[in-house]
Each structure stands twice: as structure tokens, then as C-alpha cells.
Amino acid sequence: GPRPGPGPRICEGDCAVLKRDDVFKAVPVLRRRKIIFEKQWFYLDNAIGHIYGTTFEVTSGGNLQPKQEVEETTTETKEAGTDNRNIVDDGKSQKLTHDDIKALKDKGIKGQEIVQQLIENSTTFRDKTEFAQDKYIKKKKKKYEAVITIVKPSTRILSTMYYAREPGKINHLRYDTLAQMLTLGNIRAGNKMIVMETCAGLVLGAVMERMGGYGSIIQMYPGGGPVRAATSCFGFPKLFFNNLHEFPLSKVDSLLSGTFSTETLPSEPEDNALVEEESNGSVDEKQTSMQETEEESTTATTMEINQTDEQETMDINAEDVEFKENKEKENKENVREKQRKQWERRKKLIEAAALLREKNADGLIVASKFHPTPLLLSLLEFVAPSRPFVVYCQYKEPLLECYTKLRERGGVINLKLSETWLRNYQVLPDRSHPKLTMSGGGGYLLSGITVVLDKGKSDSSNLEALKMEEPSSKRCKVQDLHC
Amino acid sequence: MSFVEYGDTIKDGDTAIVFLGHESMFPVKVQHGTVTQTKYGVIRHSMDLIGKKYGSKVTCSKGGWVFILHPTPELWTMNLPHRTQILYSTDISVITMMLELKPGSIVCESGTGSGSLSHALIRTVAPTGHLYTVEFHQQRAEKAREEFREHGVEHLVTVTNQDVCKNGFGVSNIADAVFLDIPSPWEAIGHAKSALKAEGGRICSFSPCIEQVQRTCLAMEEYGFTEINTLEILLRVYNVRTISLQIPDLGKTAEDNSSTGFDSSNPSNQGSPCTNLQQGTVQFKSGVPLREMVGHTGYLTFATKS
Numbered sequence: 205g206p207r208p209g210p211g212p213r214i215c216e217g218d219c220a221v222l223k224r225d226d227v228f229k230a231v232p233v234l235r236r237r238k239i240i241f242e243k244q245w246f247y248l249d250n251a252i253g254h255i256y257g258t259t260f261e262v263t264s265g266g267n268l269q270p271k272q273e274v275e276e277t278t279t280e281t282k283e284a285g286t287d288n289r290n291i292v293d294d295g296k297s298q299k300l301t302h303d304d305i306k307a308l309k310d311k312g313i314k315g316q317e318i319v320q321q322l323i324e325n326s327t328t329f330r331d332k333t334e335f336a337q338d339k340y341i342k343k344k345k346k347k348y349e350a351v352i353t354i355v356k357p358s359t360r361i362l363s364t365m366y367y368a369r370e371p372g373k374i375n376h377l378r379y380d381t382l383a384q385m386l387t388l389g390n391i392r393a394g395n396k397m398i399v400m401e402t403c404a405g406l407v408l409g410a411v412m413e414r415m416g417g418y419g420s421i422i423q424m425y426p427g428g429g430p431v432r433a434a435t436s437c438f439g440f441p442k443l444f445f446n447n448l449h450e451f452p453l454s455k456v457d458s459l460l461s462g463t464f465s466t467e468t469l470p471s472e473p474e475d476n477a478l479v480e481e482e483s484n485g486s487v488d489e490k491q492t493s494m495q496e497t498e499e500e501s502t503t504a505t506t507m508e509i510n511q512t513d514e515q516e517t518m519d520i521n522a523e524d525v526e527f528k529e530n531k532e533k534e535n536k537e538n539v540r541e542k543q544r545k546q547w548e549r550r551k552k553l554i555e556a557a558a559l560l561r562e563k564n565a566d567g568l569i570v571a572s573k574f575h576p577t578p579l580l581l582s583l584l585e586f587v588a589p590s591r592p593f594v595v596y597c598q599y600k601e602p603l604l605e606c607y608t609k610l611r612e613r614g615g616v617i618n619l620k621l622s623e624t625w626l627r628n629y630q631v632l633p634d635r636s637h638p639k640l641t642m643s644g645g646g647g648y649l650l651s652g653i654t655v656v657l658d659k660g661k662s663d664s665s666n667l668e669a670l671k672m673e674e675p676s677s678k679r680c681k682v683q684d685l686h687c
Numbered sequence: 688m689s690f691v692e693y694g695d696t697i698k699d700g701d702t703a704i705v706f707l708g709h710e711s712m713f714p715v716k717v718q719h720g721t722v723t724q725t726k727y728g729v730i731r732h733s734m735d736l737i738g739k740k741y742g743s744k745v746t747c748s749k750g751g752w753v754f755i756l757h758p759t760p761e762l763w764t765m766n767l768p769h770r771t772q773i774l775y776s777t778d779i780s781v782i783t784m785m786l787e788l789k790p791g792s793i794v795c796e797s798g799t800g801s802g803s804l805s806h807a808l809i810r811t812v813a814p815t816g817h818l819y820t821v822e823f824h825q826q827r828a829e830k831a832r833e834e835f836r837e838h839g840v841e842h843l844v845t846v847t848n849q850d851v852c853k854n855g856f857g858v859s860n861i862a863d864a865v866f867l868d869i870p871s872p873w874e875a876i877g878h879a880k881s882a883l884k885a886e887g888g889r890i891c892s893f894s895p896c897i898e899q900v901q902r903t904c905l906a907m908e909e910y911g912f913t914e915i916n917t918l919e920i921l922l923r924v925y926n927v928r929t930i931s932l933q934i935p936d937l938g939k940t941a942e943d944n945s946s947t948g949f950d951s952s953n954p955s956n957q958g959s960p961c962t963n964l965q966q967g968t969v970q971f972k973s974g975v976p977l978r979e980m981v982g983h984t985g986y987l988t989f990a991t992k993s
Contacts, residue, residue, distance in 0.1 A: 211886025257887055257993035358787045380781050380920055387780035390759045392810050393790040394692055414811065416790025566693050588695070589742025590757040600925070604972040607927045617706060617754055621925040621974055624777060629917040629986065631904045636897055638919075648974075655742040655754050 211255040214354055219439040220248075220256070221361050223353040225346065228365035230357060230437040238266065244350055256356040261349075264312045271351055285331040299325040315349035322348075335635060357438050359386075359410040366406055366434060367646075374403040374434075375573055375598045378646025380626045382407065385569060386414055388651045389594045393418035395566040396559070398586055400424040400453070400579055402572040405435035407596075411569060412444055420447035422556050422565070424456070424583065426574070449556035456582050459557055564588040571596035576650070577606045581613060589615075589656045596647055603650045615657035623648050688741075689839030690758060690806055691813040697736045697755060702838060704756040704766060705730070714758070714766045716837070727751025758838070760806040770827050773803035774868065774893065777922040778984055783811055785989050786864040786889045790815055795858065795865045795882045797821035797851035797875065799831045804866065809835075809843045818844040819858050819882075821851045851875045856882040867892040868985075872899065873906035880910045880992060887993040895985045903988055912990035919986055925974030934967045 214220060218233045224242050231239055235249050246266035251258070260268035285291075300322060308318050322344050323329050329337060355361060363379035385407070391397065391414040399421055401407040408423055412435070415421065423430050430450050451459075458464035565587045570579050576595045587593060593616075597603050603621055610616050624646065628639040688694040688701040697703055701717040707725060715723050715730075717737060723730045728749030730736065735745050741757040756762060761776050774782075782804070788794060792812045799805055799822035808818050822828040828848040835841045847857045852871060855878030856862070865879040865888070872892040879890050890912065892903050900917055907915050 211884075255886060257991070360785055360787050363784075379784070383780040383784035384777065387761065387776055387783060387807065390761065390810070392691065393814055413789050416815075418790060418814065564695075588693075589740060590755075591693070591742075592759065592761075600974050601972075604927050604974055608972065617708070618710070619927075621927055623923045623925070625921040625923065627919045627921070629900075629919065631897075631900055631915075631917045631988070633901065633905070636901060653742075653756060655756075656740060656744060658744055 211257065212356060214248075214251050214254050214256060214258075216252055219357055219437050220251075221355050221357050221365065221437075223355050223361075224351065226368075228361055228368070230362065230365060241352065244352075246352075248354075251354055254354070256354060259351050259353045261314075261351055268352070282334065282337075283330045284334040284337055286333060288331075288333070288336070291328050291331055297326055297328040298322065299327065309348075315345070318348045319344045359413050359438075362434060362437055363406060363410065366404070367643075370404075374406050375571065375596070376645065376647055377403055377407070377571055377596055377598075378624075378626065378643055380624050381596065381646045381649065382410055384622075384624055384649055385571065385594045385596060386410055388592060388649065389567045389569050390592050391415065391567070391569075395419045396564065397421045398424065398560075398565045398568045398583060400568075400570045400572055400583060402426065402431070402574070403434070405430065405432035407569060407571045408432065409435040409438045409440075412440055412448070413438060417441070417444045417446075419566075420449065420559065422559055423448065423450045424453050425450055426453045426572075449552060449559060451553065451556040451560060453579075455557075459560060460582060460585055464557060560586045565591070567591050568593040570594070573598075575602050577602065577609050580606055581609060584610075584613075584615070584654060587654050589654050591654050592651065593654065594649055594651045596649055598645075598647045600648045603648050606650055610652070615655055616652045617655050619650065619652040621648065621650050688757060690760060690763070691810055691840055691843065693741075693757060695740060697739050697741060699737055700837075702758050702763075703736065703741070704758055704762045706754040706756050708753075710765075712756075712762070712766055714763070725751075725753060727753060760810045763806050763838075764803045767801055767803060769801050770830060771798075771800040773801045775803070775922075775981075775984065776807075777920055778893065778987065779804055779807045781918075781920050781987060782866060782891050782893075783807060785987070786866065786891055788812060788816075788864060792816045792863045793819070793861050793884075795819045795821070795856040795862045795879070797856065797867060798823065798869055799828060799846060800868065801827075802831045802834055804868070805831065805835075805844065806838070806840075808866075809840045813840070813843050816843070819847065819856055819862070820844060821847045821849060821856055823848070823850045851878060854878075858882055860885050863888045865890045870899075871902075873902040876903065876906040876910050876912075880912070883992045887991065890990050890992065892988045893985045894988070895983070897986065900986045900988055907988070907990045912992055914991040915988065916990070917986050917988045919983070921980075921982070923980060924977050926977065928973055928975050929970055930973045930975075931968040931970040934969060936967070 214233055216233055216235060220231060220233050222229045222231060222239070222241050227242055229241050231248070233248050233252060235252070236247060238245055239248060244262055246262045246268055248268065250268045251260060254270060259271045261271045263269050305318065308321065319341065323341065326340075329340065332340065359382070360379070363382050366374045367378050389397075391411050393416050395415060396419055397411055397415070399408050399411055400423070408421070408430075411421060425431075455464055563586050568583055568587050570576055570583070572579065576597050580593075580595060584593065595603065595606065600621070607619055607621060610619060625642070626646065627642050630637055630639055688698060688703070694701075697717055699717060699719050703715055703717055704712050705715050705723065705725065706712045707727070717732050719733050719737065721732045723732070725747055728747035728751060730745060730747055730753070736755060739745065739755065741755060743755055744752050745755055746752045764773065764776055764779070767773070786794070788808065788811045790812060793816055794808050794812060796805060796808060796818060797820065799820040805818060805820055812818060820831070822831060825848050828846050832841070832846045835844050835846070849857065851869060852874035855875075856865070859881045860883070862882045862884060865882055867875055867879065867890070869875060872894060883890070890907070894900050894903060904915055904917065
């Protein structure tokens with residue numbers, strides 16, 4: 205087979221993800237830039253050039269140093285109790301005081317050493333059971349051993365990170381639900397996909413990852429422009445954006461009724477005013493200024509990773525104010541550049557409209573804060589027959605209505621309303637069990653397959669379908685259960 | 688048609704899915720001159736299928752109709768001939784995402800079984816990736832090869848007939864991800880590690896029993912895997928039903944009925960409860976869980992080689 209090359213290395217300008225235990229944070233890799241993560245501050249300078257997946261220790265002055273694999277020095281025979289009948293919580297078992305520990309830390313003593321000292325100065329440690337000792341060490345290690353792993357972003361990591369850190373930004377779409385969407389939607393290289401999401405661009409990114417730069421995506425967006433903060437965290441190569449199109453939701457009706465025409469589009473100078481008006485009137489609070497909108501919508505085309513990434517990850521790292529100021533200065537200088545971008549944007553709009561008009565998309569993915577019914581009824585028009593579609597909603601009720609309306613409309617089969625439950629396990633010798641907490645809700649999915657819409661006879665056949673789907677005998681049974 | 692590329696029209700040699708309604712469907716190999724029997728009558732391939740658009744309604748000889756669907760790994764999973772117990776799309780989704788699979792990924796899998804997961808993996812890694820799948824049962828390995836050929840994906844997969852626990856995957860330092868669905872996965876962890884790229888990759892093992900998981904986790908730790916994480920995914924499907932509940936008669940007079948607390952002025956649009964006071968019932972839409980659901984398929988244990 206091919207010779208193994210070195211793994212991908214951390215480069216300046218990359219978007220990387222910091223990981224400590226199960227906590228993630230996406231950051232742009234920049235020199236001399238202070239990062240705060242899990243109550244620690246440090247610089248990423250020393251990480252540049254290392255392979256992704258490397259674990260670092262934070263040393264004094266906020267420097268990162270690759271962690272040396274140390275053999276655990278547990279050659280001494282272990283001493284442990286069998287139960288806790290004689291262990292009394294008098295609050296005095298730890299002989300080191302808070303000040304002692306702080307002094308150790310200030311001296312720059314390694315976390316590993318501090319943990320060892322804590323163990324030695326715990327009067328109850330030897331009486332604890334082996335399992336309790338294990339747990340004690342793990343807890344202390346977590347607190348005093350500051351190790352950070354830098355990993356390459358992926359849908360797995362970013363969707364886990366968003367669900368844990370900012371579920372509100374992704375409408376509480378849990379990662380296993382996103383996984384179902386990608387599979388149910390048969391997302392793969394070569395597809396022509398329609399994506400309508402208000403999940404910070406996470407769903408778009410997930411679709412782009414699965415398509416690997418092959419095929420095309422038309423992103424439908426509300427307001428002044430698509431939000432792609434999460435998309436840019438993936439660090440996709442430029443070529444992935446060549447066939448990424450965007451189309452405003454507010455023009456869908458005119459496109460479907462045939463009144464959409466490129467002549468109704470304003471020419472370049474007025475373009476500015478129009479988009480601004482649109483974004484101000486939009487429901488999306490994020491779209492407050494033209495500048496933001498412009499940046500987000502053009503990330504795709506220009507994708508100057510180094511510059512746009514930080515801008516986009518702002519919501520994840522609020523500490524970068526300095527940078528934003530620089531960016532704004534730059535923007536003022538580049539009026540001509542902006543006009544060129546606007547012209548490009550208009551060209552792309554015309555392209556996207558043409559792609560939609562073909563009405564032959566290979567699938568539709570919806571994951572938004574909006575009511576799904578109107579979105580589905582309109583956007584399905586652009587999808588070819590025998591193609592899957594998936595709608596996400598944080599709540600079940602709107603999907604019930606959507607289900608009913610789709611049945612009335614016809615042209616869809618195999619409708620399925622579902623939800624997944626995710627359970628994590630602790631697996632340790634003699635201590636395996638489901639984890640204490642699990643997620644209460646990760647949203648609901650309505651999926652189905654499009655078929656040729658039989659316009660003439662649709663009414664009667666749909667009634668049949670409805671009956672088929674809702675047998676009266678079963679309805680009675682359910683009713684009985686409720687009474 | 689192929690399992691990795693959509694086609695618009697049905698062609699001779701295609702594998703198509705005949706959809707009879709309400710989750711009732713079966714796969715059919717489209718062939719000139721062949722007929723297929725359904726409960727709605729006969730489908731004649733030459734006249735009824737070939738040249739038609741995928742997603743069309745096809746009228747059968749008895750006047751009933753079916754839809755003909757383009758195959759996808761998900762439809763295949765629901766309809767394939769079982770030679771073993773198979774993995775379903777709910778688990779497959781999570782496996783695919785947690786293994787970080789995408790176009791270009793190199794994946795090792797064992798056993799091939801009935802090829803349910805294999806088709807999904809191939810779909811995801813195409814057109815530049817590859818699946819190396821190992822099956823120790825000769826007949827099953829042969830059958831899988833045949834299916835991959837029929838489905839137009841043979842160039843994306845290599846089927847090896849050997850024992851993965853003894854002989855490994857037949858490749859080394861090449862894979863981005865390894866998947867194990869065998870009775871004793873802990874015996875294959877070493878081979879999995881050497882199949883993965885030197886710079887690292889992801890592994891997943893599927894086991895129905897917790898004892899298998901424990902041994903696997905120990906083996907993973909022994910071989911230096913990190914981020915070891917076990918999870919379980921459960922699918923809940925809901926039937927959409929219109930339910931009507933009777934309003935109890937508490938002996939109130941007619942005038943009092945208007946203040947029962949139900950908003951009868953509410954326009955009767957879907958989703959909102961609709962009161963019919965004359966009949967004394969309230970109607971509403973509900974997502975009713977199925978009476979019986981799959982409670983356990985298997986534990987999924989993931990880990991990273993770094």
C-alpha cells in the first residue's frame with residue numbers, strides 16, 4: 205500500500221479545536237493570541253507545526269509543551285480498604301491547606317506532582333477502596349493536570365461542541381439527530397442538495413463534509429444572508445465553496461410563480477440599500493449590519509481562511525475584539541472590492557435561481573427555527589422524484605402538522621416521524637453502567653421520499669393514502685387507552 | 688443507476704425498489720422480458736419499468752399501483768436478503784458520523800455479513816475512498832461480491848474471505864477508520880490498530896452484550912487507543928394520529944359548557960385542539976409511539992488511535 209505520510213500538521217490560520225476531556229472549543233490558530241479555555245489561558249504559538257491530535261501541557265507563561273508519555277509510577281504494592289465503614293468525613297483528611305496547594309502551583313510545580321502530594325497527604329486515601337482511590341486520582345488529575353489536545357475539526361467534533369456549548373444556536377439539534385439527517389438524506393458526493401438551516405451553518409458544514417466538494421449545494425437563507433459561523437470552523441478547502449450557492453427565502457415564491465426575473469434585481473449601487481433593508485426587517489437578530497451580512501455571505505466565495513475564520517468564530521471566542529477592529533478598517537478601505545463582491549453575489553443569485561428552476565435537486569434538508577410546513581410545501585417543488593428529504597424541528601407538534609399537510613399535498617411517500625435517544629455508558633471493570641445523565645431532547649425528524657406528483661388524481665389517491673396511514677380501528681384503540 | 692449515483696430513468700439491469708405502501712416494499716432486479724408479481728398484480732419490466740422515471744406510479748395488471756424508487760443504502764437496508772443479523776440505519780448513521788467518514792476515507796470492516804453497513808459505507812466514501820471488508824464465511828463473502836457488482840460499486844470495495852481475528856484486514860497503515868461487528872472484537876483490536884494509518888484514525892466496535900464491550904474496552908486501552916467511549920442509540924418512531932377525547936359529563940348546564948376551558952373559538956387548523964361540544968369530544972393531532980419498539984440493538988464503542 206501507500207507509504208504512511210506524516211499526519212496533518214497544525215498551521216497558522218487553521219481553525220482548530222481544543223479538547224480537554226469532553227469539552228471542546230473551536231479557535232483560529234494565530235500567533236501571540238491569548239486563548240482562554242476551561243479557566244486556563246495560553247498561547248497556541250508552540251503548537252504550530254505539531255501533528256493534529258497532539259496533547260499539550262500548559263506551562264508557565266501560557267506556553268504549550270507536548271506532553272511526554274510518562275509511565276505511571278505505581279510499582280509499589282497498592283494498599284486499599286474494602287469498604288467505607290470506618291471512613292468519617294471530618295473535613296480534616298487532607299493535610300495540605302489551600303495555601304499550601306496555591307504555593308505549589310505558584311512555584312510552577314507540575315500538576316502530576318501536585319496530585320501525588322495530595323494523595324500522600326490524604327489520611328483516608330489508603331483506607332479507600334481501590335475503586336474509590338481510582339476515582340479520587342481521576343478527579344484530582346482533572347483539576348491539576350492541565351492537558352489540552354488539539355484536534356482537527358469534523359462534524360463529529362463540531363456538532364458535539366455546539367450541542368454542549370451553544371445548543372440555542374443550533375435549535376438544540378443533538379449530534380446523533382444530525383447524524384440521522386445525513387443518512388436519511390442520503391448525503392454523498394455528487395448530489396445536488398437544497399439546504400435550509402438556521403443552525404449557524406453547522407448543518408451546511410456537515411452536508412459539505414459528506415459531499416467532499418463533489419456536486420452542488422443551494423443554501424436557502426432567511427434575512428440578508430446565510431449564517432455560516434459554524435461552517436467556517438470546519439476549515440474546508442476553497443474548492444468546496446465553488447459549487448456552494450445561496451438563494452434568499454424571500455424570493456422563493458416569485459421563483460415558483462415565475463415572476464422572479466433578473467431584471468427585478470437592482471443594479472450594483474442600489475444593491476446595498478436593498479439588502480440592508482431586507483436584513484433589518486428580518487427576524488434574524490444576528491443580521492444587524494450590512495457588513496456582517498456581506499462577510500458571511502461571501503466567506504464562501506473568497507474564503508480567505510485566515511481572515512474570515514476569526515470573524516466567524518467570534519461567537520465561540522468572544523475575546524477577539526482587537527481583530528474585529530482591524531477587519532472593519534480593512535473593509536472601509538475596500539469599497540471597490542465590495543462592489544466587485546456584490547456583482548459576484550448577484551451573479552451567484554442568478555446561478556442559484558437557474559439551478560432551482562431545473563427542479564431536479566437530489567434532496568432537501570431543513571433544520572430551522574421556522575415553522576417547517578410552509579418551507580416544505582414550497583421547497584419540495586425543487587426536488588426531483590424518488591429523492592429523500594429530512595426536516596428537523598426542535599418540537600414535535602409542528603411536524604405533526606407538516607405530516608398532515610404533506611399527505612394532503614401528495615407527491616411524498618414513506619413519511620416517518622422519529623426521534624433518537626442517546627445513552628452514554630461508563631465501561632470499567634466491575635463498574636459498568638449507563639452514565640448518570642442523558643440528554644433530555646435532541647429534536648425530532650420528519651423524513652420521506654418524493655414521488656411523481658399525480659396532479660389530476662391526487663385528491664382521491666391522497667384520501668386513500670390518508671386512510672391507509674390512519675386505520676380507524678387503530679385510532680379507536682389509541683382512543684381507548686386515553687380514556 | 689448505481690448505489691453511489693442517482694439516475695433519472697429506470698434501466699435494464701438496475702436494482703429498483705417496488706413500494707407498495709405503508710413500509711411495504713421489496714427490491715427488484717430490472718430485466719427485459721421479466722415480470723414481477725405483487726398483490727396488486729403483475730409488473731412487466733419491459734413495458735412498465737424500463738424507460739420510466741424513478742419515483743413514477745406504476746399501474747399493475749389488477750389496476751392497483753405501486754411506486755418505483757431509486758435504490759439508496761437506506762432502502763436497501765430495509766429490503767435486503769438477510770444472511771445474518773444486520774445493522775439498521777439508526778446505528779449506521781451514528782457509526783458513519785463518529786468514524787468521521789467522508790468522500791475519500793479508507794475504511795476497514797468485518798464482518799461483511801449481509802452488506803447492510805457496507806453499502807452505507809461505500810456510499811459515504813465514494814468516489815475516491817475505499818472499503819476493505821473481511822468476511823470469514825466463504826458463501827457470504829461471495830454473495831457480497833456479487834451484490835456489489837450488481838449495484839455498480841465493485842470498484843469501491845474489496846471483499847476478503849479470511850478470519851479477521853487471525854489474519855487481520857489484509858492491509859496495513861492505510862485506513863482512516865475501522866469497524867468491527869464480530870463476536871469477539873477484542874481479538875481483532877491489534878489488527879485494527881495496524882490497519883489504521885500511522886498518524887491515527889477512528890475505530891468502532893458493535894456488540895450486543897456488555898461483557899463483550901468490557902473486554903473490547905480493555906483491549907483498546909491495552910493497544911493505546913484513546914477517547915474510548917461507549918454509547919447506545921435508540922430510535923423512537925411516532926404514528927401521526929387524530930385523537931378525540933370525550934369530555935366528561937360533570938352535570939353542568941348548557942350555559943356553563945361554554946366555559947369548560949376549551950377554546951372553541953379557535954379556528955380548526957391542524958395541530959390545535961378542536962372542540963366539538965355537541966358531541967362532547969376534543970380532537971387533536973398526536974405523535975403516538977409504536978406499541979412495540981426496538982429496545983436494544985447493540986453498544987457502540989468508539990475510540991481514537993493517535
